[in-house]
Amino acid sequence: DQQVKQNSPSLSVQEGRISILNCDYTNSMFDYFLWYKKYPAEGPTFLISISSIKDKNEDGRFTVFLNKSAKHLSLHIVPSQPGDSAVYFCAASTTGNTGKLIFGQGTTLQVKP
Amino acid sequence: DTAVSQTPKYLVTQMGNDKSIKCEQNLGHDTMYWYKQDSKKFLKIMFSYNNKELIINETVPNRFSPKSPDKAHLNLHINSLELGDSAVYFCASSQGGFKAPLHFGNGTRLTVT
Numbered sequence: 001d002q003q004v005k006q007n008s009p010s011l012s013v014q015e016g017r018i019s020i021l022n023c024d025y026t027n028s029m030f031d032y033f034l035w036y037k038k039y040p041a042e043g044p045t046f047l048i049s050i051s052s053i054k055d056k057n058e059d060g061r062f063t064v065f066l067n068k069s070a071k072h073l074s075l076h077i078v079p080s081q082p083g084d085s086a087v088y089f090c091a092a093s094t095t096g097n098t099g100k101l102i103f104g105q106g107t108t109l110q111v112k113p
Numbered sequence: 114d115t116a117v118s119q120t121p122k123y124l125v126t127q128m129g130n131d132k133s134i135k136c137e138q139n140l141g142h143d144t145m146y147w148y149k150q151d152s153k154k155f156l157k158i159m160f161s162y163n164n165k166e167l168i169i170n171e172t173v174p175n176r177f178s179p180k181s182p183d184k185a186h187l188n189l190h191i192n193s194l195e196l197g198d199s200a201v202y203f204c205a206s207s208q209g210g211f212k213a214p215l216h217f218g219n220g221t222r223l224t225v226t
Binding site: 002032034036041042043044045046049051087089091093094095096099100101103104105106 | 117144146153154155156157158161169203205207211212213214215216217218219220
């Protein structure tokens with residue numbers, strides 16, 4: 001019973017273009033969502049987050065969109081750079097459950113020069 | 114300086130052995146975690162400690178025992194290792210409640226033969 005799903009295991013885009021990574025969730029109690037980036041042999045690093053009271057959060061080249069009715073969120077990276085090549089994990093949590101993140105299985109992004 | 118460091122990076126051992134993984138954070142955070150990344154790449158929480166007190170204990174075999182001697186350290190001891198324990202174990206820390214992003218260590222790859 002996977003509550004957070006990233007159905008695309010991999011994505012390849014050209015440098016300078018937009019990367020869109022998708023994430024779906026099933027638990028309507030989730031009220032906070034995060035994206036982490038992971039390079040090989042390193043731990044995940046926090047990228048951006050969004051609260052369920054918002055539908056968009058932007059930080060530089062990274063924007064996260066939340067569609068609560070569809071239980072769907074996406075991460076947009078514009079413009080994509082080769083250094084963005086990594087595994088991206090979507091995660092969700094509920095109020096009061098400090099640190100108990102439910103992760104998706106990740107999407108490997110490759111940005112080609 | 115590494116913020117969350119865990120040792121060893123690799124651990125190869127035989128079934129039935131007992132092993133420990135150490136974790137230290139120098140961020141001054143009050144909460145520390147152990148996450149497990151299984152063969153399907155899902156990251157799942159195992160334990161969480163806040164100021165040396167256990168606050169999250171997921172459905173983990175009692176062969177796994179976390180120990181927090183102080184709030185900067187959270188070690189994981191595993192008794193009677195089994196083949197299915199093979200995974201990457203990540204330590205993490207955070208400060209400030211459920212919206213605080215987790216800072217992960219680089220992981221310990223445990224292989225049980």
